[in-house]
Amino acid sequence: MTASERVEAPIGVKISTDIEHRPDRPTPYRARVRWVDPITKQRPSRSMVFLTQDEAQAWLDRITKAASRGISVELATTELATYGDSVMDLAMRGLELKTHAPYMAGWRLRVKPAVGHLQVAGITAGIADRALHAWVADGAGVSTLKNTIAVWVRIMEQAIRDGIIEINPARLYGWQKLFKKAEDEETDPRGLALRDWDVLDRLADGLVEASFNKYDGWGDIIRFAGGTGARIGEVSGVRASDIDTNTWLWKVCRQTTTAPGGLIDKGTKGKRSRLVPIIPELRPNIAWRISRVGNKPDARLFTGPRGGRITTAILRDATHWDDVVVRLGYEYLRRHDLRHTALTWFADAGVPPHVLMRIAGHGQLTTTQRYLHPDLRSVQRAGDQLTAFINAARGLPGPKVEVEQIRQLAITA
Numbered sequence: 001m002t003a004s005e006r007v008e009a010p011i012g013v014k015i016s017t018d019i020e021h022r023p024d025r026p027t028p029y030r031a032r033v034r035w036v037d038p039i040t041k042q043r044p045s046r047s048m049v050f051l052t053q054d055e056a057q058a059w060l061d062r063i064t065k066a067a068s069r070g071i072s073v074e075l076a077t078t079e080l081a082t083y084g085d086s087v088m089d090l091a092m093r094g095l096e097l098k099t100h101a102p103y104m105a106g107w108r109l110r111v112k113p114a115v116g117h118l119q120v121a122g123i124t125a126g127i128a129d130r131a132l133h134a135w136v137a138d139g140a141g142v143s144t145l146k147n148t149i150a151v152w153v154r155i156m157e158q159a160i161r162d163g164i165i166e167i168n169p170a171r172l173y174g175w176q177k178l179f180k181k182a183e184d185e186e187t188d189p190r191g192l193a194l195r196d197w198d199v200l201d202r203l204a205d206g207l208v209e210a211s212f213n214k215y216d217g218w219g220d221i222i223r224f225a226g227g228t229g230a231r232i233g234e235v236s237g238v239r240a241s242d243i244d245t246n247t248w249l250w251k252v253c254r255q256t257t258t259a260p261g262g263l264i265d266k267g268t269k270g271k272r273s274r275l276v277p278i279i280p281e282l283r284p285n286i287a288w289r290i291s292r293v294g295n296k297p298d299a300r301l302f303t304g305p306r307g308g309r310i311t312t313a314i315l316r317d318a319t320h321w322d323d324v325v326v327r328l329g330y331e332y333l334r335r336h337d338l339r340h341t342a343l344t345w346f347a348d349a350g351v352p353p354h355v356l357m358r359i360a361g362h363g364q365l366t367t368t369q370r371y372l373h374p375d376l377r378s379v380q381r382a383g384d385q386l387t388a389f390i391n392a393a394r395g396l397p398g399p400k401v402e403v404e405q406i407r408q409l410a411i412t413a
Helices: 053-068 080-091 097-115 125-137 142-161 175-187 197-210 216-228 232-236 283-292 312-319 321-327 337-348 353-360 365-369 376-394 403-412
Strands: 015-021 029-035 045-050 249-252 255-259 262-266 274-277
Touching (some): 015 053, 029 053, 045 053, 080 097, 080 142, 097 125, 097 142, 125 142, 125 312, 197 321, 216 232, 216 312, 216 337, 232 255, 274 353, 312 321, 337 353, 353 365
Antiparallel strands (some): 015 029, 249 274, 255 262
16 A cells, blocks of 8 residues: 555544354454544545454454554554555664574564454554464474564564554464473374374364364365375365375375465475375365366365365364364374374375385485384384394294284384
């Protein structure tokens, strides 16, 4: 929006507010501020949508309070990307020049794509937490997170000085513990896997039951992610032409990710396409979805209830994920753990490491090997194998170890 296009509420005018409930929308509460221009007599307005009425009311309260202090509605409702770019020089003052580059990288590559489209006054601590979780899940390192959080904090501090907000939501405490937890989980992803398909099925049904209008598509997304080892962004990127129903192989070649102004599709993580098998449990639903879109090759197979792209944050909010997993006894479970589940199952089924590496899209074999820790049966077979070896050297009979058991042991060891 250019300067000539902006509509600002003159200082001192009376602002009216209202909240409209639209139950058919994913974010059903629209908060709106309006005022009468004393010169043109026109009635401009600004609005924003929210998931709950309390969030909408809190936004209205902040705008009203800012207007009472002489801050224009335009400034109070400006998007973070626009505001941050306009005050960057002020936010970066006092920093050494060598610090500017990593800070600007954090702003350009992470903060703006994740939350730049949100209004400054509408950013909450919860939004900041979800952005941080996404960066950690994407594999950002400690230094990257420090620089990203630091530049965001500085911009929000400027917003406090400008009177737009009162508390800095970007001051994230304890994020180092979150990062350490993520490191531990990556070291032992098997510990995060669901036990079996029945458990995955119950999770999918529970999330559907908790969602608005009980949208079945959420359950299909959960089963597909848990049966393929794909990331949620990759599930969102599936098109009808990506799945060969003759061989039942899925060519993973794109993912949905955040970008300035909304969500976009881009190449997969690592920029490499890969093939993933579609197991029989998933095939009927996939066949139905392909037929439903009329066999259009570019049709998206998995969408939200209104046909839009999905992300891990959208899935979490729409299904009340946190409440459901606690109720089912899996309070540790995140959306990304569906990927851990499938890859662990692949490993326990005896898929060779080099094949599993290709299915997972890992860049290094060491990453794949974390899923290959031997299970209890493998350990028991290892004991039988050692006994047979010792007794053979002594000329004594020992437990018979089948050739296939030895092969499986070598695969899972």
